[in-house]
Amino acid sequence: MKSTTRFNFLLYGMYLCLLIVSAGLFRTQVINGSDYREASERNRIRLIRREAPRGNIYDRNGLPVATNRPALYAYIIPEDFDPKDIPELSPLLGLTEWDIRQRISKARGASFTPVLLKSDLSLDTAMQIEEKRPKFSGVFIQVKAIRFYPQHETAAHVVGYIGKMTKEEYEKLDHSVYGYDSWIGRSGIERLYDQMLRGEDGGVQLEVNARGVPINVLSEKDVTVGHDLYISIDANFESKVRPLLAGQKGAILVGDIKTGGLLTAISTPGFDPNVFVTPEQKKERLDVIGSKEKPLLNRGFNGLYPPGSVFKLLTAIAGLETGVITPHTTFTCRGFFKLNRKSRPYKCWYKGGHGRVDFYRALERSCNVYFYNVGRLLGEKRLAEYARKFGFGSPVDLSFPNVSGVVPDQEWKKKAVHDQWYTGDTISFAIGQGYLLVSPLQILQMVTTIATDGRVSKPLLIFDKNEPSKTELGIHPETFKALKQGMLQVVQSDYGTGQLARVDFEKLAGKTGTAQAPPGLPHAWMGAFFPYEDPKIAIVVFVERGKSGGIAAANMVKEVVRIWNEAYGTAVI
Template sequence: MKTAIRVQVLQFLIAASFAALSLGLFQTQIIKGGYFRRSSEQNRIRLIRLEAPRGNIFDRNGVLLATSRPAYNVYAIPEDFNPKDIPTIGHILELPETEIRKRLSQARTASFTPILLKQDISKEISMQIEERRPGLSGIFIQIGMIRTYPFKEVGAHTIGYIGKISKEEYQTLDPSIYRFDAWIGRSGIERVFDSRLRGEDGGRQLEVDARGVPISLLSEKEPELGGDVHLSLDSKLEDRIKPLLSHRRSVVLVMDLKTGELLAAVSTPGFDPNIFVTPSQNAERLSVIGSKDHPLLDRGLNGLYPPGSVFKLVTAIAALEAGLITPHTTFECPGYFRLSPRSRRFKCWFSEGHGRVDLYTALERSCNVYFYNTGRLLGEKKLSEYARKLGFGASPVFELPAASGLVPSADWKKERYHDNWYQGETVTFAIGQSYLLVSPFQILRLVAAIATNGQMFQPKLIKSSDGNLETEKNKQKIEIREETFRTLRQGMLQAVSSDRGTGQLARVNFAKLAGKSGTAQAPPGDAHAWFSGFFPYEDPKFAFVVFVERGKSGGITAAQIAKRIVYFCKDIYGSAVL
């Protein structure tokens, strides 16, 4: 009997235990299920990116041309953000509600990814957000880096600028390196050396509550600073050159002939790269992009123009090397030239005529008729051959993209226009007209080769990370006789030193300067003005080119600018000029 009672009691206890357990499970899973689910969601993990500052860009003297400064940025985590707060956030940040919704929609597939709402906020806005923090979920302020260019337009075309990555670009890039809202180099050094400058982002793994407020730091990886770039440019020289050019469409390039380094590369009109990273300057940005003067174009490297009389240097080299003339070969200049007694007249710029002139005098006075005759002797094939040999018609090897230009020929014209080449086109080709197009950068290399007995430079723009010149070979010898270059240098010296020389307005009283002017016809407007040269004559240390679009006269407009540049070099580099 007792045994039976004990069995019944045990059965009751077991049944009661199962009932209690079932009731507990029912309460946990059914009655309190929502409570426990919400509690689990109150502890979450968030990954916050720590943006790597871009590396700095320095000039040759260690002057900062591009750097990064701290900025307070506002982010939203879409998963944590309450859409009801959009009007409040929009009011504080002065952003349209539609813009906020658009940005949040970018994270449809990554709702835990922080979205930048506004960059570089003021202290006042930061305080407003902090005051409302208890009622705002998924909103936080984080220090980021913003690109800044201290000298604004100085060196802008060379340095370049950065911009936000586009949706199309993001789809083609490595997502482990680039975020969908990353900044990348758009032009210049910023673009070409983007991988060196950008560094590697870090991040924080945070535990946050349901409102997105951090509870604890789980792990952290510090960002790695981007690498620096040291340029050969001298910001002091560029800063002094720029006012000379005003707002004209123009170019000045200066090269160190001992190293091949580019000391100045000024193209105007310019632009302030800061407008591309400062949201409040949207109007200025649109103005620059839409300007008819094309301020974003680096005219020194990618502007293409007829060279005019500067190209007579190439014609002279070709004729001397081909043995068709000597320095003492003469032609009569009556002020015009005819291919035959009944053909049209090709005019000399000096309508009264220069009389009988040799090559030295023809270079000194820039006699068109002398080079019409020389061009006829050469023919278009020889002219094209030597133009290419001297670096025209091909993209120069350089750290930045540079245009190839156009060297015409009979074959080119047949293919392009389905027409024959005429002898009249050859004689205008010989004086730098016809279909010929060159960049100021190519003219700089030509004059540098003449000054150095045929060293064809690949100009250097980049120094190593420690500021020293990277020493890989940057020049090659052209197979042209040194005697030919000596002849051209003498003619260029006379062009400046003679009272009848077309470059006399570039003359300075402390050094011998050799140069060649050019006035290139480019209808329907005024002619382009060129002047290019080197100094000192006895031991050339600097080569330069000046170009002024629609400047009317190379011997006046461009030559006078060249003179000022020589004085600037003397002021900055002292005895190196003497």
């Protein structure tokens, strides 16, 4: 009886064990079967992403300013790699063992995702790794396109540069579009048109053996190269103009009046965007980023400065349009101006005084006293109104980042400075000083507007041969006629402040400016259009701490016109 009972217990125990084993098998094969199959597939299959080459960026004449060159990259799939091979791999890559371990342990989007070990390998290094590839399981070489900027500093602030995305950026973006090591536009056209330039990535699905060595290609998806873009900049023209600002901070902008396209947008000091895409140039890259000279600042678009006497053009327009002056209105300059007998004197740049001057002579000789009087008659509200009418105080409609600037008035001063507005503020405003801040791009827009008799065309950076749309400002033709005559005398008269810009093959019209900016030296400005009779180009030269617009800026305008004339003659393509 006892043996029968023991037998039954043993039998029931065996049944229970079989039941437990069966339940485990059911759970493994049925409930979790799909998970294990997926894990098995991941162990057997590798997905290698192929990043699409970015589209090229060309200047207006088809010269590449951003393109690609082939480069060799070393990748590793950590799950397939045996760490004991690190000492042998290290000298081949020129990396320390610690560097390789750091890269292998780097966070990734998913398991079996390749990790970049080193970019832009030499052909010799790549061949040595390929020869030992059976030993270095999980390590492979891939040919990819690396960005290259063949014109170096030329057009760099417009073209911009690309950079590798951060982990935070990757987590926010669509993983079907961006890989963990993708490069994205960081500034300029590269950033603004990143989606268009980057194309569509492809890839290959590989079957590997137990050691991670590829044995079969299961499927492939071709990459779609990004779209090409053409910008309005003339790289050859810009490369000849750029040396004029060598060793100085400043900007030179030249606009095609007929199409609205910018022919050149120079900002100095500049930078070579190749330092941001070439691994070996880390020191140069850090030097650019940390430089006190701020080479990454686009001074033409995003620099803010007092315009000085260049702004007298706007004051003149406001005075003529409102009727507070006519071209024949005269004021007497004794070298200074007083609001009343007890006020402090506001000086003219010419200490001896210009005597009795009319509108044309006031522009020609840039008489401060004349425009002090015009400013007092206008008042700050009308000055600010016309300044905004011509685009000051707002970004230029360029489809490219640029600053707003400051157009001061009573309300602005109360909020920004917590003080009331004084008449002295108004007369300083009238000659482009005080709280007024503008960018060279805004001055270029004003000069272009004057040259076209008030027909404002939207400036362009993406090249378009179509006729640009124009907006009428509603300024009387007689106002522009008088203004342009005064600008002509600035250059063509022997008493004009811009006479050093004069060329002997055609008439040029312009306006100089020497803007006080304590505690340093004054800034030098000149805005001009050429030729006078049928304007083709508008020019703005700005030299930070350049001392004198009539000397530093005027000389550069002359050279810009000479270079342009040699390149284009009398017609912009």
